[in-house]
Amino acid sequence: MLELFGTTLPSRLLLGTAQYPSPAILADAVKASGTSVVTVSLRREMAGGRAGENFWSLIRALGMRVLPNTAGCHSVKEAVTTAKMAREVFGTTWIKLEVIGNHDTLQPDVFGLVEAARILCEDDFAVFPYTTDDLVVAERLLEAGCRVLMPWCAPIGSALGPINMTALRSMRAHFPDVPLIVDAGLGRPSHAATVMEHGFDAVLLNTAVAKAADPIGMARAFGKAVEAGREAVRSGMLEPREVGMPSTPTIGKAAFS
Amino acid sequence: MKLIVNGEAHEVAATTLAELLAALDYEGDWLATAVNSDLVHKAHRAEFQLSDGDRIEILSPMQGG
Numbered sequence: 664m665l666e667l668f669g670t671t672l673p674s675r676l677l678l679g680t681a682q683y684p685s686p687a688i689l690a691d692a693v694k695a696s697g698t699s700v701v702t703v704s705l706r707r708e709m710a711g712g713r714a715g716e717n718f719w720s721l722i723r724a725l726g727m728r729v730l731p732n733t734a735g736c737h738s739v740k741e742a743v744t745t746a747k748m749a750r751e752v753f754g755t756t757w758i759k760l761e762v763i764g765n766h767d768t769l770q771p772d773v774f775g776l777v778e779a780a781r782i783l784c785e786d787d788f789a790v791f792p793y794t795t796d797d798l799v800v801a802e803r804l805l806e807a808g809c810r811v812l813m814p815w816c817a818p819i820g821s822a823l824g825p826i827n828m829t830a831l832r833s834m835r836a837h838f839p840d841v842p843l844i845v846d847a848g849l850g851r852p853s854h855a856a857t858v859m860e861h862g863f864d865a866v867l868l869n870t871a872v873a874k875a876a877d878p879i880g881m882a883r884a885f886g887k888a889v890e891a892g893r894e895a896v897r898s899g900m901l902e903p904r905e906v907g908m909p910s911t912p913t914i915g916k917a918a919f920s
Numbered sequence: 921m922k923l924i925v926n927g928e929a930h931e932v933a934a935t936t937l938a939e940l941l942a943a944l945d946y947e948g949d950w951l952a953t954a955v956n957s958d959l960v961h962k963a964h965r966a967e968f969q970l971s972d973g974d975r976i977e978i979l980s981p982m983q984g985g
Binding site for chain 2: 679680681682683689702703704708711713714715716718719722734740741744748751752753819820869870873
């Protein structure tokens with residue numbers, strides 16, 4: 664099973680809670696996915712505390728561990744303050760650290776990310792950094808105190824799937840003992856299965872489930888895909904080859920002339 | 921005193937952060953507060969003195985990816 668910061672998690676799928684058609688569908692999708700970690704955020708409260716309380720009641724009723732994020736933060740200061748506010752509200756040191764650097768791609772500002780990660784790790788946060796597949800940045804994040812890395816596989820919400828599998832494979836090979844969670848850009852269950860087959864420890868996704876025509880069915884499909892990919896990599900997959908090889912024994916084949 | 925609360929200008933009589941929350945009808949245990957971009961812990965709101973022009977953020981749990 665997946666172990667993160669001393670916590671054993673039964674599922675290797677982490678699921679976001681945004682953009683669902685309704686709170687009821689969100690709750691059912693979370694249950695159908697089999698996940699045990701959901702991501703949440705903090706936003707300006709405009710209803711005197713009641714909007715946030717309603718959502719938080721729904722999440723607490725699901726009995727999941729929560730991973731708050733710093734989504735939308737574009738500076739180190741914003742991200743660090745948001746993380747501290749999240750720790751107070753959600754009562755967890757876990758933080759999905761996002762420092763966004765580009766408005767179009769939502770690519771992380773990796774320089775700010777490393778700086779924010781260092782500040783938060785020194786403050787005893789369990790930092791889950793949303794990063795790129797850059798190996799040098801990954802090294803810097805680990806030096807800053809991170810014990811988990813979350814590389815994107817494509818821009819957030821793009822549904823493109825792993826657009827640079829070579830880089831992701833390289834990352835897996837370079838950090839064999841670091842939990843690696845593919846975060847952002849997954850569009851289909853086959854994308855999730857693919858990265859799991861390449862040895863990634865887990866995936867985190869949101870839009871692909873929430874914006875599906877049937878989010879509950881898609882949540883279930885992603886849950887199965889993640890399990891299938893994990894089981895496959897543990898079971899030893901065949902290496903592809905260029906020529907055909909019969910699967911039915913040739914010995915004892917009848918000869919007709 | 922003039923304050924910016926969640927991006928909107930307010931003219932209030934409150935002098936502490938706790939008084940401000942009460943005056944604006946914020947309630948509940950699931951709020952996080954920051955003044956001028958720094959977290960103010962819940963336990964410190966009653967003693968936290970506000971100043972004219974302060975920027976206050978009042979956040980609560982929301983959906984996130």
